[in-house]
Amino acid sequence: MTSVLPIHPFPVHATTQRGPRRDDRPSSMVGNTPVLRITAPFATDERGFWAKLEGFNPGGMKDRPALHMVERARARGALRPGARIIESSSGTLGLGLALAGMAYRHPVTVVTDPGLEPILVRMLTAYGARVDQVTEPHPDGGWQQARRDRVDQLLAEDPTAWHPDQYSNPDCVAAYRGLALELRAQVGDVDVLVCSVGTGGHSAGVARVLREFNPAMKLIGVDAIGSRIFGQPVQPRLMRGLGSSIYPANVDYTAFDEVHWVAPAEAVWACRALAATHYATGGWSVGAVALVAGWAAQAHVREATVAAIFPDGPQRYFDTIYNDDYCHEHGLLAAEQPIEPVTIDDPGRVTVQSWTRCDAVAAPGRRV
Template sequence: MQSLITTDVTPAQSTLSGLVGNTPLLRICEPLAPAGHGFWAKLEGFNPGGIKDRPGLHMVERARARKDLPPGGRIIESTSGTLGLGLALAGMVHGHPVTLVTDPGLEPSMTRLLTAYGADVDIVTEPHPVGGWQQARRDRVARLLAEHPGSWSPDQYNNPDNTTAYTPLALELAAQLRHIDVLVCSVGTGGHSGGISRVLRQLFPELRVVGVDTVGSTIFGQPARTRLMRGLGSSIYPRNVAYERFSEVHWVAPAEAVWACRQLAASHYATGGWSVGAVALVAGWLAGTLPAHTRIAAVFPDGPQRYLETVYDNAYCERHGLLDAPPPGPEVITRPDEKEVTRWTRCTEVVDPLAGEGR
């Protein structure tokens, strides 16, 4: 099987921040999509730490410009891993100590890597009774900010700089593909889906935006549950989610994401973690149901390295019942609150769960 790969290459940069951006596209087809159909994957794992190198650098640079973050001030943030890499990079570039608040679900290898990059890793030990680990991390961030005068938190869930950080990525996609009919993004903080779709909708007014969430996530109106997948989904409502731009949402279960990740690895070499598997599953299905000429762009946020002990570990997957047969197509519901979903499910009615609360 032949894969087509394209990239816009800029001259080599001599700075750390110059390593971020201008990531390649890879054409993904069989077995994720039927013969003659496919989609284009934006491989953000080619950034040093993944897609969140972009907002990590951008949010810090904007905070420094506004003087919200003084020289040498400490950066403190909650993370499930990938943004932590971006903030560690930004702290190194601009001379700021970094404290990252996470929870026991973070892979030990990621904890070691963040520590090697100079970050202090603070692990909360108990979930919040309502907001789970995510809210527990945010509460711990608030306490640390009070303990460190002159410190600053990016607040990735609500910071508009998290979305504007993805303007360059959107422009890269537009330049590489010339035209885009459908954009497929995982949704966690709402940063990259909101930032990319804002720019691309201006360039391509008929663009369809498809959000990919995880079962157990409350972002699109489902009840919050304990979630195995990290990097997408939320147990809180991030303000950066641009609900009005989504044409539909898909919820994907962990076993379904694992299947797609492993199929990508075996057929295209380029693969990644939970978000990549979920996005690839949905993008491949869309490619098979839409006309072959439809130009679909899917954002792959990272690579496979941090998932060697989870997604790509047979023992781990067997313990969690993740080595199922290929998933059938999505179940369909008409409203996000129609029922609690437990497997791949699609809904074409997207609503803001907080629309009536002055959001």
């Protein structure tokens, strides 16, 4: 009989460690991430914003929902001891599930696509996960739907396996309560929150909790050019980690006050500017969110507390965002800093190609 180490589930509620940090297990390293004040060149010193640096978690922001979804599924009996976890991921949730599988003694299969960075494939394998890669995109739902179809096939082959379904699992939303409480403890009541939107989990979960303290808080969503989530037509996307070619059920459309779309070259500029000026940076989502949060800090009153969630760090993007050859190949090295977005009234009437905002946010179609 295989021995199981005692597990100390990750607390959804925020905790505070005093003095030098010491962790006795990998899962306890999740949470209590720092915030950093971001100013020039994104905003003036008087109108900067606070960035929650989720890249300080072992695998990034999605360590939080991975551990929480597994914990809750085990508590309900939906995930049996030793059963396999099978999920679709563009990378970050895969790392979180590898951590959760290690902590709770479950084998993990991560279904990915050819866009997954080679370093992520190697790291997932090193952490004990099985990587299953689809080879053809779905004709309508793209790589995301192709991955979901493959998950369904694997689940049919293993009736004991469990699928977290991060796109529609309410535990994915609830997992971010701890992040929200940490952020409020660090910066006080938040007046404007800027979040990237992919599965919809962290924007819904963090905003819901922060509005318990400040019901008037404004939520700005950040999407990728070519994403379907907020009513744009699907296009091929270089940017991973935000945007979607499906309608994730966890996206809380009613929570958003406005949405911005950001293009890859604009996100690359922001990522590199963050690195050069703040010694803190990350991937596509981080760049896009920083660009929009800097604009929001300038657009709102000086006294407003503007906060943004940076989901990860730069490590997995060394061959893309931070690789000059890759960026030149894809035309991503913009010569000038993006200053402000174009404003549109209806995302269903115009296909955006560069940084654009809209304050009419509605569910554009059937959710999955």
